[in-house]
Amino acid sequence: MTETVRTRFAPSPTGFPHVGNIRTALFAWLFARHHKGSFVVRIEDTDVARTVTGAVEAILEGLRWLNLDWDEGPETEGKYGPYFQSQRLALYKEAAERLVAQGNAYYCYCSPERLEAMRAEQARRKQPPGYDRMCRRLTADECARKNSEGLTPVVRFKTPLEGKTAYHDVIWGDVSFENNTIDDFVLLKSDGYPTYHLANVVDDHAMEITHVIRAEEWISSTPRHLMLYRALGYAPPQFAHLPMILGPDRVKLSKRHGAVSLIEYRDQGYLPEAMFNFLTLLGWSLDDKTEIMTREQIIQNFSLERISKTAAVFNLEKLNWMNGSYIRSLSADEFMRRAMPFLEKGLPPEIKRPLDSDYVHRMMPLAQERARTLVEVPGLVDFFFVSELQYEPVLLIDKKMTREASLQALEAAHQKLSALPSFENDSLEGVLRPLAEELGLKAGQLFGTLRVAVTGRTVAPPLFQTMVVIGRGLCMERIGIAIEKLRRLAG
RNA sequence: GGCGCAUUCGUCUAGCGGUUUAGGACGCCGCCCUCUCAAGGCGGAGAUCACCGGUUCGAAUCCGGUAUGCGCUACCA
Numbered sequence: 001m002t003e004t005v006r007t008r009f010a011p012s013p014t015g016f017p018h019v020g021n022i023r024t025a026l027f028a029w030l031f032a033r034h035h036k037g038s039f040v041v042r043i044e045d046t047d048v049a050r051t052v053t054g055a056v057e058a059i060l061e062g063l064r065w066l067n068l069d070w071d072e073g074p075e076t077e078g079k080y081g082p083y084f085q086s087q088r089l090a091l092y093k094e095a096a097e098r099l100v101a102q103g104n105a106y107y108c109y110c111s112p113e114r115l116e117a118m119r120a121e122q123a124r125r126k127q128p129p130g131y132d133r134m135c136r137r138l139t140a141d142e143c144a145r146k147n148s149e150g151l152t153p154v155v156r157f158k159t160p161l162e163g164k165t166a167y168h169d170v171i172w173g174d175v176s177f178e179n180n181t182i183d184d185f186v187l188l189k190s191d192g193y194p195t196y197h198l199a200n201v202v203d204d205h206a207m208e209i210t211h212v213i214r215a216e217e218w219i220s221s222t223p224r225h226l227m228l229y230r231a232l233g234y235a236p237p238q239f240a241h242l243p244m245i246l247g248p249d250r251v252k253l254s255k256r257h258g259a260v261s262l263i264e265y266r267d268q269g270y271l272p273e274a275m276f277n278f279l280t281l282l283g284w285s286l287d288d289k290t291e292i293m294t295r296e297q298i299i300q301n302f303s304l305e306r307i308s309k310t311a312a313v314f315n316l317e318k319l320n321w322m323n324g325s326y327i328r329s330l331s332a333d334e335f336m337r338r339a340m341p342f343l344e345k346g347l348p349p350e351i352k353r354p355l356d357s358d359y360v361h362r363m364m365p366l367a368q369e370r371a372r373t374l375v376e377v378p379g380l381v382d383f384f385f386v387s388e389l390q391y392e393p394v395l396l397i398d399k400k401m402t403r404e405a406s407l408q409a410l411e412a413a414h415q416k417l418s419a420l421p422s423f424e425n426d427s428l429e430g431v432l433r434p435l436a437e438e439l440g441l442k443a444g445q446l447f448g449t450l451r452v453a454v455t456g457r458t459v460a461p462p463l464f465q466t467m468v469v470i471g472r473g474l475c476m477e478r479i480g481i482a483i484e485k486l487r488r489l490a491g
Numbered sequence: 492g493g494c495g496c497a498u499u500c501g502u503c504u505a506g507c508g509g510u511u512u513a514g515g516a517c518g519c520c521g522c523c524c525u526c527u528c529a530a531g532g533c534g535g536a537g538a539u540c541a542c543c544g545g546u547u548c549g550a551a552u553c554c555g556g557u558a559u560g561c562g563c564u565a566c567c568a
Contacts, residue, residue, distance in 0.1 A: 012568045047567055112566075119565090128493040129564060154566050172496070181494050181564085189566040196568050220495055220563040243497085250560075281503065281516090288505035289515045308504075311561065315502050318517040328530075370529045380529095432526090447526035459528045 005037030006210050009063075009070075010200065012044040013055035017062045018260040019314060020215070020245040020253040023279045027242055028213040029068045030280070030302040040207055041073030044200070045086045046193045062262040066272050066279075067295075072207075080207040085199050092194035095202050095232060096155040096187050104231040105187055107153035108135035109146045130183030131156065155188040157197075157227065165223035170211070170240035170304045177223040185224055197221065201228040204237055213240045213304075216311070217252070240304050243283045244311040253314060260314075269342055269374025270319065274326035278319050282312045292325060324372035335368045336361060339377045346378030351385045359384070362469045366461035380461075384470060389456030389478060393485040398448040401441070406449050407486045409439055413450060414479045423472040428464040453482035 009025040011017065017025075025041075032039040041063065045051055060074060072078030082088060099105035108131075110118075115131070122129045136158065138146075146153070159182045166176035187198040194202070204212060219241050229236040245253045253260055265275055273295065280298050281291060284307050293301075327335065343360065344353065367380040383389065397406045416431050417423075436446040447463045454475055460466055467475050 010568095014568065044568070050567060108566090110566095115566085123492085126492050130493090156566095175495075177494070183564085186566050191566075193566085195566070200568095215562095216496080217562050218568090221568095241496095244562075246561085248502090252561075278503095283503095285504055287515090291503090291516055310497060310499095310504095312504090313502060315517065318503065321517055324530090366529095372529095436526095442526090444526045451527065457527090461528075463526055 003210055005032055005035035006040060006208055007032040007037065007213055008040040008042055008204070008207065008209050009068075010042045010044050010203075010214075011059050012047060012050075012196075013052060013059065014047060014050040015052055015055060016058045016261045016263065018253055019262055019265070019279060020260075021059075022062055022066065022068075022262050023245055023282055024213065024215050024242055025063060025068055026066065026276070026279050027284070027302075027307070028211075029070075030299060031211060031213060031240075031304060032071075033299045034302045037210070038071040039069070040078070040080070040209070041070040041076075041083065042203060042207070043074060043084045043086075044196065045084055046196065046199050048191065048193060058261075058263060065262070065266050066276050085194070085203065088199075088203065089192060089194075091202055091206065092188060092198055093192065096194070096198060099157070099187065099231055100155060102231065103158070105155050105157050106136055106138065106184075107143050107146075108156045108184075108186075109138075109143075109151045109153045110134060128181070131185075133184050136184065152190045154186045154190050156184040157187050157224070157231075159184050159224075159227065165226050167222060167226055167236070167239060169219070169222075170238055171243075171307050172219065172241060172309060175219060175222070177220070179223070182223060182227075187228075197224050197228065201225050201232065201234070205229070205232070205234040209237050211238045211240060211304075213242065216241045216244045240307075242307065243309055245282055246311050246313045248313060250311075250313060252311075267375075269371075269376065270323050271326045271330075271338070271374075274319070274323040277326070278322050282314070283307050292322070320372045327368060327371055327374070330368070332361075332365055332368065336364045339364065339367065339371075339374050342374040342377050343381070346375065347382055347385060350387075355385075359469075366465060366469070370461070383455045383457065383460070386456070389481070391452060391456040393482075393489045395452045395458060396449050396482055396486055398445040401445055401449070403486060403489060405439070405441070407483065409435075409441060409446055409449055410453060410479055410483050410486065412439060413446070414476065414483065417472070417479070418476055420472075423468060423475075425464045425468055428467055432464075450479070453479045 007028040009028050011021060011025075029039045041060075043056055043059075045056075056074065063070065070076060072080060073083045096105060100107065110131075118132055119129050135153075135156070143153070160179045163179050164176050165179055166174060169175050185197060186195050188194055222239055222241075226236055247253050247260075266272070276295060277293060277298070280293070284302070286293065286301050286306070330338070340360070343355065347355070363381050363384050367377045370380055371377050396410070397403055412435060413432065416435055417428075420427055420431060432446065432450070433443055436443045439446065448458065451460055451463050451466075452458060454463070454467055454470060470478075
């Protein structure tokens with residue numbers, strides 16, 4: 001390949017980006033980076049009615065979160081700008097008029113009502129829907145008269161009535177369509193905005209895009225685009241259609257699948273590098289075993305040839321696993337830095353802020369080993385902060401133990417621990433294990449009772465480490481409270 | 492209805508005519524480690540490669556048909 005690769009991500013701001021959209025961006029970005037080419041972001045805001053405020057910001061935010069930097073696009077200079085189609089209207093108008101002048105397109109004055117009635121009739125007769133080409137034969141005079149009546153036309157493309165249009169898709173191979181199955185589609189709408197088809201072709205050419213990497217649902221539109229390239233006298237780029245991403249119900253991922261907005265994953269405590277890695281594996285693979293890869297490794301090995309053709313179901317369970325794996329691979333400091341906002345936000349409001357950074361620092365490794373997402377962190381460590389533990393006293397009585405035995409165990413532990421010269425992992429173990437034996441208990445029974453006394457729960461990080469972090473003072477206090485609870489518990 | 496594409500364990504996938512009794516991962520189950528959990532280690536169940544024909548000495552891999560699914564079929568992208 002001698003020319004410099006230029007790919008683009010061309011979202012329409014009609015909604016917040018979901019993982020499917022962003023996977024498309026990711027692959028286009030990867031291909032550009034692999035070939036040391038350029039990645040362009042172009043906002044296709046040609047549907048005024050469906051434009052959602054804040055969508056552009058959300059799209060850019062999503063790209064930034066995954067660290068998919070663009071060489072040209074919004075907020076970035078570039079010699080092919082502007083990068084909002086709403087600011088390039090003259091270009092499309094010019095192209096449309098040129099096509100009309102060349103005899104490749106024509107003005108259509110059909111009202112929405114007529115088109116709707118036409119489609120209803122076609123449906124009734126079980127005929128394929130499509131524009132009936134009524135205005136195709138309008139003369140210049142007739143057009144002028146309609147114009148003088150105040151009608152604003154759309155511009156439609158004169159699709160060849162016969163023959164076929166074929167192309168070679170980088171991913172799907174040879175694809176071909178009969179021209180007579182394609183109707184005279186609209187190029188320019190009556191509001192002066194272009195349709196996707198026109199704007200896309202004009203811009204991909206103007207911006208010298210070499211590889212159009214987009215979702216599979218565009219395959220059937222590609223012949224239209226090819227016809228336009230030809231009519232406009234442009235050399236078409238390479239097309240690579242990506243397999244779709246499906247929801248659990250095997251239908252194309254969309255808003256109704258719940259938490260599919262990319263930014264929601266960030267807010268749920270997923271790491272961008274985990275999401276990056278995971279999304280990469282949806283439709284692409286390096287080999288038969290490698291799954292966890294660095295971004296550099298992926299860039300270096302990425303290729304369109306290894307993209308599969310089958311749609312992929314988004315598997316949240318696997319993302320969770322991968323995210324946990326990435327969390328555990330973080331350095332302790334980095335984990336703390338990332339988890340802190342979630343901790344500040346997720347801990348009960350009555351806990352005073354700011355949190356004691358030193359205290360947090362000591363408990364974080366305990367959470368890092370267990371969290372699959374950052375949002376789980378507060379729930380993993382909240383007992384370190386809570387001033388009064390809430391739990392059922394019966395939990396203090398471990399399996400195969402009586403209330404008396406538990407009470408005795410707690411009292412003995414309280415005494416031993418307060419006499420301990422140092423409150424460290426080894427010293428705790430050194431006194432607690434023998435104590436279990438003295439009491440005729442299994443270590444697990446004693447530790448279980450102590451765990452509930454100290455953390456208020458039966459499942460928590462290892463007891464000694466937890467106690468060391470909590471500190472002797474609080475531990476003694478909590479064990480004291482546990483003893484009280486047991487005493488009050490009717491025997 | 493028309494057109495297009497796809498079809499390997501529940502899910503993500505490897506496989507591009509013989510090396511496959513189809514490999515890996517998630518999830519699931521069991522064991523080990525172990526104070527609970529998590530992590531980690533080991534092992535297991537799980538796919539007659541949608542189906543039916545054909546080509547070939549030999550097919551998950553090539554060809555045809557059927558079924559199913561999905562996409563497109565807007566003055567939406």
